[in-house]
Amino acid sequence: MKTRIALLGQPNSGKSTVYNALTGSRQHVGNWPGKTVEKNDGYYTYKGTRYTVTDLPGSYGLSGNSDEEVITAEFIKLGLADLVCILVDASQLERSMYMVAEFAALDKPAVLLLNMMDVAASQNKEIDHELLERRLGIPVLPFIAAESRGYDALRELLARELEAPHKLSSVPELPKGEDRGSADAVRAESEAKFRWIRRMLEGVTRSEQKKYEMSKRDRRLLSPVWGKLACFGTILLGFLAAMVICFPLMGIGAMIPQLLNRPIADLLTSLNVHPWLVSIFSIILPNTLYFCVAMSGFVFGVNLVFGYLEEIGFLARAAYQFDNLLSGLGLQGKAICPILMGFGCTIGGTCGTRVMDNWGQRMLTMAVVWAVPCASIWTIIPVISSMFFTPLQTLLVVVGILLYVMVLMTAVSKVFGRTLVPENARSGMIMELPPYHRPHWKHIAKEALLKAFDIFKRALRTVTLISLLFWVFSYSGTGNVADSLLYKIGTAIEPVTRIFGLGWRTFMGFLSSAFAKEAVLGVLNAVFVGNGTVLDATFRSAFSVATDNAVLGRAMTDVVGKAEALAFMCACTFNIPCVMALSTTYRESHSLKWTARIAAFYICGALILSCIVYHIAALFL
Amino acid sequence: MKLTDTKPDSCGVIRRIGGDAHLAKRITAIGLTEGTEFQTVRNDRKMPVLIYLRETLIAVNRTDAERIEVETA
Structure with a gap:
C-alpha cells in the first residue's frame, strides 16, 4: 500500500505549516x-492507515542551485514518495507556479494546493481552480494552511490520490539544444516554463501588471535609515514580549528547587541516605528540572x-535591511534577529535561528550568536569591574567588550564560515518580500508550544548529564571548598592557569561561567569568602548564601590583581554561554560534532584572550 | 540601462540577464525572465534593489542587479 507523501514548495508557500499541522x-x-x-x-494516521510525510527543503526551483535543490530533485526522481503535494501561493500564482513547471519534468504523481486563498481573496483575486485542474490533470485544492478546518479535506484527498494517483497531463515544452547547462540554455528553459504557466493560467486568473503602491508601513520599514532603526526597535520589543510571555513559566520553574530542596534533603537525610545521593536528589535534579522548564519557557516565548x-512578513523586511551588513560575515540578512536576540539570551538567539534557510547558515548563525554577551553577563561584569576599577574604567571595559564582540564574530565566520557556508554557496540576496499577513494566532501558538515541549523533553538528558558532571567536580563532603575535586584539580593546575592569567579561584569562576553566567558571583563568593559551597552557589540552591558584593569585593581585591581581574572578566564573557545554550544548540543543530567544535573554539578563544589581556595589562596596571 | 540605474516608481521590461548559469537559474526561478514587465519600487544606495514583478515584491542584491539590463518606459 502506498503511504509516502512529500511536501514540495517555495519559501513562504506555507509548506512547513502544512507539515506541522498534518x-x-x-x-x-x-x-x-x-x-x-x-x-x-513525520507521520499521521487517517482512517486507520499510517501515512508518512517528508517535508522537502524549501527552494525556488529544482534545477540544482544548492544542496537542497539537488536532494529534493533526487528524492522525487528516485520515487521515494508515492505522492508529491505541491504548494503554491495563490496570491502570487504565476510566480509560484514555477515550482510546478520544474516538477513537471520529473513525471511523478502529484496534487496541487493553492495555499493562502485568504490573502488572494483580500487582494480581490479570483481563481478558477476547476479550470486549472482540468488543464493540469492533477487535483487542485484551494487551501488556507493556517486554518485547521481544511485539513480533513486534504487528508481525504491525499488518501484518495495515493490509491489512484494522477500525473500532470501538460508539461512545458523545453527548447532542445546541445548545451543544456549554459547560461543561455537556462534562461531559455525558464522562459519556456513561464510561457507554459501563462498558458495554464489563461482564464484561470487575471495577472496583469498593476502599478504597485508601497503601503505606508513599508514606506517606513524599507527606508534605509529609519527602517533600520524601526527594525532594531521591533526586535527589541519582540524580545521584551518574549520575556514577558516566558516570565510566568520561568517563575514556576524557579520555584521547583526552592520548594523541593529542603524537603527532599530532610527526607533523605532522615532515611540515612548517603550525603552524595542526598545532594544529587535535592540539588541536582530539582535544578535540572528548573533549567529545563526555564529553557522551554524561553523557547516558547521566542518561537x-x-x-x-x-508570519506577518516582518522578518523578510529585516533581512532586506541588514543583508549588506551581514553578508560580510557570510550570513543572510535574516540572521540579524537571532543576533540581536542574543543580547537578551543566547538560548533565545539560538532557537531564533530556525528562520534561516538552510542548515549551514543556521549553524553559522548559532556560532555567531554565541559571541554576543547575554543579559546575565551584563549583570555580572559591572559588579566585578567596579570592585577593581573606577566607574570610567568600568565603562571602558564595557566598550572594550563590545568592540571585541565584533572581532570575535569576524573570527567565528572566518574559522567556521568556509565549511558551513562555502564560498560558492554564498550568493547575494534574491528573495521575495511577502505581503503583510494577518497572523493566525492559534496556529503560531500551537507551533511554539510543540517546539517548547520538544526542547524540554530533549534537554532533560543533556542538562542532567552536564549537571552531574559538574556535581562530581564540585561536591565537597564537608562543605569546605578545599575538599572538592574542583579545588584539588584547580590548585594542581594553577601553574598552567597562571599562564592564562588566572589563579585557581578565578579559574573556578571561569569554569562556572561555562555552566551558567548567573552562577559566577556565587561561586566567587564561595571560593574567595568561603561562604557556602561551590555546588550550592552554582545551582543557586536554597542552601546557598546570599552574596554580599562589598565583602566579596574586599576579599577579591586582597588576592587578585587588576590585570587578573581584567583577564578574568574577558575569559568569562567570551567563554561558552551556558549549559542551557550549549544544549539548545545541540538540540537545534542535531550535530554533536559541530556543537563540540564550536564549544572548543570558544573555550580556547576565551583562554587565549585572557592570556593576552593579562600579560599586556600586567605591563601597565 | 542597468536595473541598478532605474528610478523608483519607474516601470520597464527586463531585456537581458547576464552572468553565469548559476545566477541565471537563481534569478529566473524567482520570476525574472527576459521580457517580463517590472516596476522599480526602491533603489537606495548600498541596499538591494526592490522591484515588483509577477505580483511579487522582490529584493535583488546590487551585484546581481548590475548584471540585469532593462528598458524603461
Whole structure:
C-alpha cells in the first residue's frame, strides 16, 4: 500500500505549516545522508492507515542551485514518495507556479494546493481552480494552511490520490539544444516554463501588471535609515514580549528547587541516605528540572514572537535591511534577529535561528550568536569591574567588550564560515518580500508550544548529564571548598592557569561561567569568602548564601590583581554561554560534532584572550 | 540601462540577464525572465534593489542587479 507523501514548495508557500499541522508532534528531524541539510519526517494516521510525510527543503526551483535543490530533485526522481503535494501561493500564482513547471519534468504523481486563498481573496483575486485542474490533470485544492478546518479535506484527498494517483497531463515544452547547462540554455528553459504557466493560467486568473503602491508601513520599514532603526526597535520589543510571555513559566520553574530542596534533603537525610545521593536528589535534579522548564519557557516565548514576526512578513523586511551588513560575515540578512536576540539570551538567539534557510547558515548563525554577551553577563561584569576599577574604567571595559564582540564574530565566520557556508554557496540576496499577513494566532501558538515541549523533553538528558558532571567536580563532603575535586584539580593546575592569567579561584569562576553566567558571583563568593559551597552557589540552591558584593569585593581585591581581574572578566564573557545554550544548540543543530567544535573554539578563544589581556595589562596596571 | 540605474516608481521590461548559469537559474526561478514587465519600487544606495514583478515584491542584491539590463518606459 502506498503511504509516502512529500511536501514540495517555495519559501513562504506555507509548506512547513502544512507539515506541522498534518504531523503534529509525530516528527523526526535528522540529516540527509552525507549532507548538511535537515531532513524532516513525520507521520499521521487517517482512517486507520499510517501515512508518512517528508517535508522537502524549501527552494525556488529544482534545477540544482544548492544542496537542497539537488536532494529534493533526487528524492522525487528516485520515487521515494508515492505522492508529491505541491504548494503554491495563490496570491502570487504565476510566480509560484514555477515550482510546478520544474516538477513537471520529473513525471511523478502529484496534487496541487493553492495555499493562502485568504490573502488572494483580500487582494480581490479570483481563481478558477476547476479550470486549472482540468488543464493540469492533477487535483487542485484551494487551501488556507493556517486554518485547521481544511485539513480533513486534504487528508481525504491525499488518501484518495495515493490509491489512484494522477500525473500532470501538460508539461512545458523545453527548447532542445546541445548545451543544456549554459547560461543561455537556462534562461531559455525558464522562459519556456513561464510561457507554459501563462498558458495554464489563461482564464484561470487575471495577472496583469498593476502599478504597485508601497503601503505606508513599508514606506517606513524599507527606508534605509529609519527602517533600520524601526527594525532594531521591533526586535527589541519582540524580545521584551518574549520575556514577558516566558516570565510566568520561568517563575514556576524557579520555584521547583526552592520548594523541593529542603524537603527532599530532610527526607533523605532522615532515611540515612548517603550525603552524595542526598545532594544529587535535592540539588541536582530539582535544578535540572528548573533549567529545563526555564529553557522551554524561553523557547516558547521566542518561537511565539518569531513565528508572529515571520508570519506577518516582518522578518523578510529585516533581512532586506541588514543583508549588506551581514553578508560580510557570510550570513543572510535574516540572521540579524537571532543576533540581536542574543543580547537578551543566547538560548533565545539560538532557537531564533530556525528562520534561516538552510542548515549551514543556521549553524553559522548559532556560532555567531554565541559571541554576543547575554543579559546575565551584563549583570555580572559591572559588579566585578567596579570592585577593581573606577566607574570610567568600568565603562571602558564595557566598550572594550563590545568592540571585541565584533572581532570575535569576524573570527567565528572566518574559522567556521568556509565549511558551513562555502564560498560558492554564498550568493547575494534574491528573495521575495511577502505581503503583510494577518497572523493566525492559534496556529503560531500551537507551533511554539510543540517546539517548547520538544526542547524540554530533549534537554532533560543533556542538562542532567552536564549537571552531574559538574556535581562530581564540585561536591565537597564537608562543605569546605578545599575538599572538592574542583579545588584539588584547580590548585594542581594553577601553574598552567597562571599562564592564562588566572589563579585557581578565578579559574573556578571561569569554569562556572561555562555552566551558567548567573552562577559566577556565587561561586566567587564561595571560593574567595568561603561562604557556602561551590555546588550550592552554582545551582543557586536554597542552601546557598546570599552574596554580599562589598565583602566579596574586599576579599577579591586582597588576592587578585587588576590585570587578573581584567583577564578574568574577558575569559568569562567570551567563554561558552551556558549549559542551557550549549544544549539548545545541540538540540537545534542535531550535530554533536559541530556543537563540540564550536564549544572548543570558544573555550580556547576565551583562554587565549585572557592570556593576552593579562600579560599586556600586567605591563601597565 | 542597468536595473541598478532605474528610478523608483519607474516601470520597464527586463531585456537581458547576464552572468553565469548559476545566477541565471537563481534569478529566473524567482520570476525574472527576459521580457517580463517590472516596476522599480526602491533603489537606495548600498541596499538591494526592490522591484515588483509577477505580483511579487522582490529584493535583488546590487551585484546581481548590475548584471540585469532593462528598458524603461
